Amino acid sequence: MLAAGGLLAAGCTATDTPAPPSGATGSSASPTSTGSPTSPGSPASQRLDWKRCDDAGAEWRCATVRVPLDHAKPAGATLGVALIRKEATDRKRRIGSLLFNFGGPGASGVEMLPQLAGEYASLGERYDLVGFDPRGVGRSSGVVCRDDAEQAAAEAAVDSTPDTPAEEAAYLKDAADFGAGCARRSGTVIPYTTTSATARDLDVIRRALGDEKLHYFGISYGTQLGGTYAHLFPRRVGRLVLDAVVDPTADAAGHARHQTVGFQRALDNYLRSTGQTPRAGTARITALLASLDRRPLKVGDRLLTEGLATTGIAVTLYAESSWPLLTEALEAAEAGDGSGLLRLADAYNDRDEQGRYATQSHSQRAISCADSSERPTAARAKALLPEFRRLSPVFGALLAWDTAGWCAGWPVKGEARTPAASAPGADPVLVVGTTGDPATPYEGAERMAAELGEGVGVLVTNKGEGHGAYGTSPCVTRTVDAYLLDGEVPAYGTTCG
Numbered sequence: 001m002l003a004a005g006g007l008l009a010a011g012c013t014a015t016d017t018p019a020p021p022s023g024a025t026g027s028s029a030s031p032t033s034t035g036s037p038t039s040p041g042s043p044a045s046q047r048l049d050w051k052r053c054d055d056a057g058a059e060w061r062c063a064t065v066r067v068p069l070d071h072a073k074p075a076g077a078t079l080g081v082a083l084i085r086k087e088a089t090d091r092k093r094r095i096g097s098l099l100f101n102f103g104g105p106g107a108s109g110v111e112m113l114p115q116l117a118g119e120y121a122s123l124g125e126r127y128d129l130v131g132f133d134p135r136g137v138g139r140s141s142g143v144v145c146r147d148d149a150e151q152a153a154a155e156a157a158v159d160s161t162p163d164t165p166a167e168e169a170a171y172l173k174d175a176a177d178f179g180a181g182c183a184r185r186s187g188t189v190i191p192y193t194t195t196s197a198t199a200r201d202l203d204v205i206r207r208a209l210g211d212e213k214l215h216y217f218g219i220s221y222g223t224q225l226g227g228t229y230a231h232l233f234p235r236r237v238g239r240l241v242l243d244a245v246v247d248p249t250a251d252a253a254g255h256a257r258h259q260t261v262g263f264q265r266a267l268d269n270y271l272r273s274t275g276q277t278p279r280a281g282t283a284r285i286t287a288l289l290a291s292l293d294r295r296p297l298k299v300g301d302r303l304l305t306e307g308l309a310t311t312g313i314a315v316t317l318y319a320e321s322s323w324p325l326l327t328e329a330l331e332a333a334e335a336g337d338g339s340g341l342l343r344l345a346d347a348y349n350d351r352d353e354q355g356r357y358a359t360q361s362h363s364q365r366a367i368s369c370a371d372s373s374e375r376p377t378a379a380r381a382k383a384l385l386p387e388f389r390r391l392s393p394v395f396g397a398l399l400a401w402d403t404a405g406w407c408a409g410w411p412v413k414g415e416a417r418t419p420a421a422s423a424p425g426a427d428p429v430l431v432v433g434t435t436g437d438p439a440t441p442y443e444g445a446e447r448m449a450a451e452l453g454e455g456v457g458v459l460v461t462n463k464g465e466g467h468g469a470y471g472t473s474p475c476v477t478r479t480v481d482a483y484l485l486d487g488e489v490p491a492y493g494t495t496c497g
Helices: 109-124 148-157 165-186 195-209 221-232 252-273 278-294 306-316 320-334 339-348 360-371 378-391 396-405 443-452 474-486
Strands: 060-068 078-086 096-101 127-132 214-219 237-243 297-299 302-304 429-436 457-465 494-496
Touching: 060 195, 078 109, 078 195, 096 109, 096 195, 096 221, 109 127, 109 474, 127 195, 148 165, 165 360, 165 396, 195 214, 195 221, 195 360, 214 221, 221 237, 221 429, 221 443, 237 474, 252 278, 252 306, 252 320, 252 378, 252 396, 252 429, 278 306, 278 320, 302 306, 302 339, 306 320, 306 339, 320 339, 378 396, 429 443, 429 474, 443 457, 457 474, 474 494
Parallel strands: 096 127, 096 214, 214 237, 237 429, 429 457, 457 494
Antiparallel strands: 060 078, 078 127, 297 302
């Protein structure tokens, strides 16, 4: 689960330790009546019907915008995209709407924006804060691929770093079964879950909100969506912020390589903070993982496997504030108690205490595999193993194998090898990269700024740890606020920290 489709753009923000979900589960979630594709109609010009939300505060209003299921057939079937909005508190100085995408792909903006709105209070004075569930996510015809029992069984039985032909066959079969489940349960939607389709949805949303240009804040995968929008609609770019940036030039192996380096880099920084050398600390962790590969630890009626332990380690590297959790969980596991690492893995995998899973990972995979035309083979993954293990003894094998497993047997062809992000003629776009970011390493921000083009991509460097800088770095927060609220474009290469 950790490669280009997995940890790359997970919906964790830099200020949040992941928590188990309270929303839909894998066994019961299904497209809502407002999100399912419907008969032909024109979404080109529409008026939004804002109503009180069922599960948000009194200041929030919800609506649905209709978009073409297939943008190549604008008069064909439509799909409902769920929106949530909190109006600007300073109406006299209101700038417009500010749309958010928190990553994933697959994060629900309808759920997350009310939870995180306090972090954007200064922006909420002059912007209407707007979240949305992208197509194939949550309340917008959310993709469902398997039920809770199937997901739990796969976690327990499938080795994510196969060592034998039998384990390899089971790994690839499980990947293909996942895709087949998506086709059975969400076959109408999955051909149309590309980022480019969602970018076109953004423009429909912009028009429905009455904004001349799109003002947008994208985090993690949200940066890929923002770059794609800028490429498709450069003249409609308003004030765009891209934080924790996905490298638009990387293919499947490139993303996995970036993350192999990025997670090991973050792990090394964590180990130094505890007084260990990276070499010694890494050897200690790899010994634990090797032991779990041979004999998983029992945790109640469940097992802490090597794969789940690696996930539990990785998720703590998203934010420096989570590092103490990693210390505690590792020490406990070495003493025979795997509950801490298992809880951390459950948080990343969206599993609650009742064993119910949210469906973000289903949407994540559907979007990633609709985007990427690559379908790496097991042979290609094996060829990556020596290099990846050298780059990271902890994460390398998992990330190398994931290149083959993520979209194996996927029932829909992908769109392109890499996304386009060039945006000649667009207004300046802020591109924020953090030097210790594990999931979207800093180099991706440099490449995104270059791809957007001279005079468009404006690189801001945050010297720090974690996945995302806004809200954790006061300097970055001030710089972004000045840009979004006052139009102040910082000098290219501005450095914080």
